[in-house]
Amino acid sequence: MAYIQFFDTTLRDGEQTPGVNFNQQEKIQIAKQLETYGIDVIEAGFPIASDGDFHSVKEIASVIKNATVCGLARSVERDIDRAYEALRDAANAQVHVFLATSDVHMKHKLKMSRAEVLQSISHHVAHARKLFPIVQFSPEDATRTDPAFLVQAVQAAIDAGATVINIPDTVGFTNPTEFGALFRYLRENIPRFDEVIFSTHCHDDLGMSVANALSAIENGARRVEGTINGIGERAGNTALEEVAVALHIRNDYYKSESGIILNQTKKTSDLISRLSGMPVPRNKAIIGGNAYAHESGIHQDGVLKEPTTYEIITPALVGVEKNSLPLGKLSGRHAFVTRMEELGYTLTDEEKNDAFKRFKHLADVKKDVTEDDLHALILGQSSEQAVELNHLQVQYVTGGVQGAIIRIHTEDGTVLEDAATGAGSIEAIYNTINRLLEQDVTLTDYRIQAITAGHDAQAEVHVVVQDNQGETYHGIGIDNDVLTASAKSYLHASAKASASKQQPTNEEVPVK
């Protein structure tokens, strides 16, 4: 039984999704959940890219104990040194050095010859190895690289001390047959193939990233890289939850195991979906809303007679369990805390008190508080920002101009109040917030969904705002009132935009 390591890059490649920007607190929350999910390596960011990225990687390195924490670095000494500074206190650290090896990248992007690329790999991997026990090297755009040159690049990295070789399909160009053959070719031509770990990193441009990753595993890869829900640059990355469940369900075929705690799948996916603002399509494998729903009469009949007729995965396996005993306003603190613990939350006494107060407030306006509401209670709180909404008053006139009055509490305790109008209630609210925060941002996306069914369901609002540099920021707001949820989501996105202005990025590093 081969052990397949899971390398999650939700916080690095996943954050390269347009409109997705996690703040530091969200990154830590995600890293902790990835650790609980059983991820072996967490790529926490690209430390040279900005002070914000550096501090997030450092903070994650200090709290994660059961997974290796990794930082990305170009094949440049100061990138590797910066990654070392961020990761030096980690319980287990690794660096991920990359350099493109395809002719198109070397000629147009790097303007380097093959000899220069090989020289850079040898020098920088050796430099990284002086600082890190685990050094991963990626020949970027490997699937469009001349295979003979790919062997030379990989050999140079191994000779310089690389312990992991990651083969990226950077532009999602390959297919399972070809990618499997590439791994076999590397195995045949790299004498020390079995002494290092070979890894796979695929993008989904042609919709084949999960199949490509599985093909790599069949042909010798012992590490799989990807993101939760497959978020990432362009069409995204390999969805790790799909690979994990495929390896489990088709263990007869793949004969491999992993450390993934499968019943944490739904919770992990929900967290990423909420914080990234990227809803999971209902028909998505493993975690989509329809993945365990049987519509046709013949299927329903079959499942009632014997579930395995049409169900190869049980919802319980991936933590999709609808709990039949919702909490309500008569539920006590003990029942609440027990349910939160069952859902996997470890809260301090103060957090329990705060969460219980919010639960009571919710239970006053909502008859049944379901599991999804309880998750939202924690996620909604964690997305709250330095700026707190104190008071919201909206004046609605049929066919007229709408008005809003808002009072907010800023981080330093200042209370600000203002009013503005708009063609609709939401516009009036957002115009008022723009005045209060003296900001110039444009709303580019607004989505609203109900967390559960029923007239008293909580509203979850996602917005994306764009600043005048063209950068986009996602915000989420949860409340039983849609206008309050809308205001909260806009304040959340605005806080991210303003925090990012205060974090100068390293102009030389094109992160996105």
Ligand code: KIV
């Ligand atoms: O897709 C890619 O090539 C990458 C590298 C940094 C490994 O993300």
Ligand code: ZN
């Ligand atoms: Zn990538």
